[in-house]
Amino acid sequence: MDLSLAQVPRGLVHVIAERCKECNFCINYCPTDVLEYSTEINAKGYHYPVVAEGKEDACIQCRFCDLICPELAIYTTDASATQSKERDAG
Amino acid sequence: MSVTEQTVHPTADVHPIDHLLRADRLPHILCPGCGIGIVIHSYAQAIAESGMPENDHVCVSGIGCSGRAAGYVNVDSYHTTHGRALPFALGIAVHKPDLNVTVISGDGDLTAIGGNHLIHAARRNANLNVICINNFNYGMTGGQVGPTTPIGARGSTAPRGTTERPFNLPYLAKATGAVFVARWTILHVREFQQAILRSMQKKGFCFIEVLAPCPTSFGRANKIGDGLHEMEIYRERCRIEHGASNFEDLDIDLIDDKKSITVGNFVDIEREAFLS
Structure with a gap:
C-alpha cells in the first residue's frame, strides 16, 4: 500500500458564534485539537470556538464537532472542493 | 494549493441542516x-438521510425539557399533554400508516407519567419510533428523582440518595414486545443516528434510549460538574455490545465508577405491526 497516494481530507470550519453556549464539546472532542476558546464573547456572554493559531490546516473534515454540537453552531466543509472550485473559476 | 497559502476559516450565519429546523x-x-x-x-x-420527503415525517413530544424537541423541528410536530405523546402518536400512525411518526420525549414523560402507554404501545407493536432521552431525573421541574434515577444518586427529593430500583428501559421495551431496541449516549452520535435511521426503515415499535447529560439538575446534585464531565463518564465506562445476551445486566449505575454502561443495538426482530 502506497501511503503517499492517500489523501487526508481538509476541512474548513464554520462557526455560528451567536448560537454558541460554551459547552466545550467541540473543543474537547476534536481529534486534531483544531479549536480553542475565542477571546471575544458573543451577545449572550459565551466564549465561542475559533480555529487555534497554527492549526489552520489541521481540520480533517471528520464532522464530529458538527454532530456533537447541541446548538448547531459549528460545521465543516471540504476545503479541497471549495478551493479547487475557486481555482477553476480564477 | 501552495504550502505557504494559509487557509482562512469563514464565519457563518446558517447551518446546512437549518432547513429541517425552525432556525x-x-x-x-x-x-x-x-x-x-x-x-x-x-x-x-x-x-x-432517510431519503423520504420531509412531509412524511411527524414528530410528537410530551412535556419536559425533551418535549421542547417538537418545537424546534421543521416537520409536522405536536407538543402534547404530559405522558400522552404515545397515544397521540398512535392515533396518527393508525390513521395515516404511511407517515413516519417519531416520538421524542424524556424518561419521566414516557416511563413514569406515560408508563402505561409505553408498555401497551410496545405490546400492540404500534408503528412508532420512540426516542427516549434519559437524563436520570426530572430536569425541568428542579431535579426530582424519577423512575430512571440510579440507586444512590441524589436528587432534590432524595438528598441522601435514592433507594428505589430504577427502570432498565431496554429490558422493559424488549419484554413488552418492541421490534427494535437500542441504547446509545449522545457521545455515540454516529451510532445513534444510524439507530434512528434503522427505526425509520422498520415497521413496528422501535425504542431507542439515549443517555444525555443534565448538568443543571442531575449533575449539580451528583457532583458531575458540567455536561463535559458526564460525557467523559460515558467515554470511559460505555461498552458496546450489540444483541446483548443478558438484558438484566443492562442496569445503569452512574455513581459506581467501576461498573460499565452497556450500549448498542440490542433487539432487531420482525413482528407484524399494529393496524398498518
Whole structure:
C-alpha cells in the first residue's frame, strides 16, 4: 500500500458564534485539537470556538464537532472542493 | 494549493441542516452542556438521510425539557399533554400508516407519567419510533428523582440518595414486545443516528434510549460538574455490545465508577405491526 497516494481530507470550519453556549464539546472532542476558546464573547456572554493559531490546516473534515454540537453552531466543509472550485473559476 | 497559502476559516450565519429546523427559534432554551440539542440535531440529520420527503415525517413530544424537541423541528410536530405523546402518536400512525411518526420525549414523560402507554404501545407493536432521552431525573421541574434515577444518586427529593430500583428501559421495551431496541449516549452520535435511521426503515415499535447529560439538575446534585464531565463518564465506562445476551445486566449505575454502561443495538426482530 502506497501511503503517499492517500489523501487526508481538509476541512474548513464554520462557526455560528451567536448560537454558541460554551459547552466545550467541540473543543474537547476534536481529534486534531483544531479549536480553542475565542477571546471575544458573543451577545449572550459565551466564549465561542475559533480555529487555534497554527492549526489552520489541521481540520480533517471528520464532522464530529458538527454532530456533537447541541446548538448547531459549528460545521465543516471540504476545503479541497471549495478551493479547487475557486481555482477553476480564477 | 501552495504550502505557504494559509487557509482562512469563514464565519457563518446558517447551518446546512437549518432547513429541517425552525432556525428562527435558535439558540434554543436548553442549558449549556445539555444533550437534548444533539438529539434534535441527530433527528434532523436522520430525516435528511432517510431519503423520504420531509412531509412524511411527524414528530410528537410530551412535556419536559425533551418535549421542547417538537418545537424546534421543521416537520409536522405536536407538543402534547404530559405522558400522552404515545397515544397521540398512535392515533396518527393508525390513521395515516404511511407517515413516519417519531416520538421524542424524556424518561419521566414516557416511563413514569406515560408508563402505561409505553408498555401497551410496545405490546400492540404500534408503528412508532420512540426516542427516549434519559437524563436520570426530572430536569425541568428542579431535579426530582424519577423512575430512571440510579440507586444512590441524589436528587432534590432524595438528598441522601435514592433507594428505589430504577427502570432498565431496554429490558422493559424488549419484554413488552418492541421490534427494535437500542441504547446509545449522545457521545455515540454516529451510532445513534444510524439507530434512528434503522427505526425509520422498520415497521413496528422501535425504542431507542439515549443517555444525555443534565448538568443543571442531575449533575449539580451528583457532583458531575458540567455536561463535559458526564460525557467523559460515558467515554470511559460505555461498552458496546450489540444483541446483548443478558438484558438484566443492562442496569445503569452512574455513581459506581467501576461498573460499565452497556450500549448498542440490542433487539432487531420482525413482528407484524399494529393496524398498518
